[in-house]
Amino acid sequence: MSARVGVITFPGSLDDRDAARAVRLADAEPVSLWHAEGDLLGVDAVILPGGFSYGDYLRAGAIARFAPLMEKLVAAARDGLPVLGICNGFQVLCESHLLPGALTRNTGLHFVCRAQRLRIENAETAWTTDYEEGQEVVIPVKNMDGCYVADPETLDELESSGRIVARYLDVNPNGSLNDIAGICNEAGNVVGLMPHPEHAVEALTGTSTEGLGFFTSVVKKLVAA
């Protein structure tokens, strides 16, 4: 039986279909989850996709954290459910305090869409075991509020405990502190990532297929479990 990976759709989610496609390409079954429902439908992992969950006229992700489904998700994540927040999903995870820090307006004040080179810094999270530590991949980044910030103690803590999952190379597209592109929680089951691995799963339409590893990592872990 294949793993069932939930993809939450908020009213303003945009990359939910892409995330579902990536799950399928990783040989798992995507399960559509509606933000207003109160049930995770027994999925084995959850992806919070990119987009503008509620328009994000307030702080990105600030309203989404109050969605009925988020309450269930926060509890499940604390119990070890693998959760990947991509872009707006990362913002929602920070607003929900599943991850520390916050994502603020890009320092260049422009929306930035580009093929971005990254280094995978932690290949032991639920979502990165199919990579090697130090592996370099090219994955699209596209955001308006992608500048990762945290207080110095939190940054030290993230750095010293190996919780930086990925870092920008060549160009820091949004001014993130320490070139941070993604982080995880202490247990490694919750990962927030500003770049979009779901847009790098097919050579035809993506920058590469190097994003697929995030999805195959969690699927392998789930199948093995």
Added chain:
Amino acid sequence: MSEQSSNESGVEPTGAGSAGSAEAATEPTPVRPAEVDSVARAAQTPELPLPYAELGMKDDEYARVREILGRRPTSAELAIYSVMWSEHCSYKSSRVHLRQFGDKAPQSDALLVGMGENAGVVDVGNGWAVTFKIESHNHPSYVEPYQGAATGVGGIVRDIISMGARPVAVMDSLRFGPPDAPDTRRVLDGVVRGVGGYGNCLGLPNIGGEVVFDDCYAANPLVNALCVGVLKPEGIKRAIAPGPGNKVILFGAGTGPDGIGGASVLASATFDEESQAKRPSVQVGDPFMEKLLTECCLEIFDEDLVVGIQDLGAAGVSCATTELAAAGTGGMDIDLNTVPLRDPTLRPEEILMSESQERMMAVVEPAKVERFLEVCAKWDVPATVIGEVTDTGRLRMTWHGETIVDIPPGTAADEGPVYERPYEVPADLAQLQADGPGRLPRPATPEDLRNTVLWLAGSPNLADKSFVTSQYDRFVLGNTVLAMPEDAGLIRIGDGPQGIALATDGNGRYARLDPYAGAQLALSEAYRNVATTGARPLAVTNCLNFGSPEDPGVMWQFARAVEGLADACQALGVPVTGGNVSFYNQTGTTPINPTPVIGVLGVHDDVNRRVPMSFNVEGTTLLLLGETRPEFGGSEWAHVVFQHLGGLPPRVDLAAEAALASVLVAGAREGVLNAAHDLSDGGLSQSLVESCLRGGLGCVVDLPDDPFTELFSESVARAVVAVYPEHEERVTALAQAAGVPVRRLGTVGGDAFEVAGLFSIPLSELREVHQGALPALFG
């Protein structure tokens, strides 16, 4: 019949070049029903003067309204007629010319819906249909660049949704004033943020377009937005209101005082001298609401819950009710008090003219109303039944129980005035055409040639546009196969391998020199761009940006451009499916260069075989397809180096264009083309520069005869292709069979752009010049 529909702000500047200024509302006056100008009151006060002239209506137009109604119109009726008979909604100056698109339309089995609906629909095979259209939002984008551009995107997307389609991509064709002018920075920054802010939040990939700078657009930027949507042919929706008893539902955003500068004249001058509430003339967009509206509509379509649907753009409720009723059973009753308002002080005239964004109007059978409202509730989209279809042949509206509108809807929607405006050749044209580029000194030495390549590559019109396009999401939806700077955007549809390609092109300098040829050259280039990716060109949309139709010289340019486009579409076998006209693009008495922007849609059988523009395989052979003539009139070389505009544009050769396209499509299908790039602005030099930088490999080419002409001529129907050596023979045979001249140019490789025996430019130097230009100006 509306030949083409439109969404641009109904405000028509009267020659000043701007659409007026946004002013904050002051001291709104509460509505006093006793003051309502009812039909009964109109009958009792036949001679009450109404401010029709201030609403842009001519004496004879007003007289015709009186004749139609057999009495004076109420102020609400005047609101409806004035906006529906505006240039913008009625196409009164352009209609006699636009008929050629229908009269000369080539036979096409693919055309499912032609001009007259919100957008045309073409059958692309395998059970899929595609709808696409381009529209202008020029004037609002000068007044308030961010919102003007944002709502331009929003408007065209709603046109596509209202055909029953899921929007799958957008493009934007932008023109600005001189790049070093301070105001250009304001306008460009706002427009690009607006296009991005709206499109990104809506989740539509932006797959291409244009960014052009020219002095003539300094106080008249052009913002033309294109949207394309995909649907099943059986799912096509129409803007009709059939079936007496069916309910009329207004859904989406609330109605506020957006874009109703004109209506405030009615609200204040006629009935309440003290109310001087001035309303903003530019609409404000809410892309999140549009996203909700999109998903809501698609779910409604899936469940087959509507019999007719129309988006609200220019002229808002006036336009939607009159057009739906006129195209349906013919009658409609509306209670204007039920329209949900963001501003409770709005007068009925203002409600009718409001251009508040993110609204749609649906006609729903009574039994399906409940389910319709449930779907809207799921998506948090407010929806209200505001009336119903009747068989009275009258559009009737009430306000606090009194009838304030009672008109035959067709008289407003379809029977607007039609003008045969006088036209004559612009006085300066002969002189302009006589001042050819032949007198311009050409680069004499290899060093001069080298410098010219660099100069052009770093000029604002030819420089890398990543500064703009990196502000747009091109990945969302996961079906973008090619996007800018490729020749055309290419989107996979369904589960593939089928796809659609789209390109927009326009060249105001060519059209200024010869508008007939200019329109054809724009079509030629867009057609070529689509074919370059391997797609078969299928259909056309157009956005015709011109000065004032009251200027006979401009009217001549318009008439010639339309004729040229219609003739070329016929010759190339691609029908016009819809489009938009934008007049009054001028500052004082100086019009912009006539700028027909043409969009071409093509079909790709297998997107895996798409042909990109990048040179990325060492040792591939470069072939030049097509014939190069010394053609420099209106060229980038003349423009960049001498700021010269004169002579004649390149010769149009539609037969050669069709032949070239057949070679490119066949080559892609056979998989024998490694890369292809069209030759247009800046000629061969610019094409090679772009393909080298895109792929990261240089090239060495041989230009033995006249290197200047070979490098910088802008002759049409040409492309450069890179092929594996083993395919050279096959590609050459394909070209010869189609009668396309083919010549071996050189090979791909190394890290420099080299013309053998003349000069070599390291890619690093080219990259710095090409990619550094726009960030230096606007970063």
